[in-house]
Amino acid sequence: MDHKFRQHSASSLVLIDMMVNNSTNGTEDAAEENTVAFPDHLYNQASKASAEDKLAFAVQVLKEVCVLFEEDSSSSSWEESTVENFLNVVNKQADELQSCIGSHGHKKKNTKLHMYFKRLSNHILKKMGHSAEAWELIRRETKDHLMRADMLVSSLLTSN
Structure with a gap:
């Protein structure tokens, strides 16, 4: 898990x-009026959870990111192949972490985390018409999630 996770991350x-x-240009103004508060409290709770729950939380974050990025990003300036590669890596990361949890790791999703990602979709992407600015806000937010999920899983790797 150690080597592959860090590589995918x-x-x-x-x-x-x-x-x-x-x-x-214009993204700063858009960021102020279209914000969804980052769920720091959920990451703080997850950081105090069991190893299995930490992994389950990280898997859910990665899967929620994939769902978000499967929305219409045609107005973003991103290369389609880069988005596809990104989704492939994140999906692979989620699948491989899921395999570490085991069969009893099919707990129900963290509803608050799911609702947060729904708000990103509804309050930023849909409200801003899936614009390039909206996607840039989502990209920055997603990068924060990837770094936080990495720290969460890395805390397990260093404690062994």
């Missing part, structure tokens, strides 16, 4: 950095 961060929107 690094790849996903490189790919999401490649997707940065070059035409970011």
Whole structure:
């Protein structure tokens, strides 16, 4: 798990950095009026959870990111192949972490985390018409999630 997770995590961060929107003028204004508070409290709760629950939380974050990025991103300035590679890496990461949880790891989803990602979709993407600015906000938010999920899983790797 150690080697593969770190490799996939690094790849996903490189790919999401490649997707940065070059035409970011106007994004700052958009960011102020269209925000969804980052769920720090959910990550704090997860960081105090059991190893299995930490993994389950990280898997859910990765799966929610994939669902978000499967929405219409045609107005973003991203290369389609980069988005596909990003989704492949994140899906692979989620699947491989899921396999570490075991058969009894099919707990119900964290509803608050799911609702947070729904709000990202509804209050940013849909409200802003899936615009390039909306996707840039989502990209930045997603990068934060990838880094937090990485820290969560890495805490398990270093404690062994």
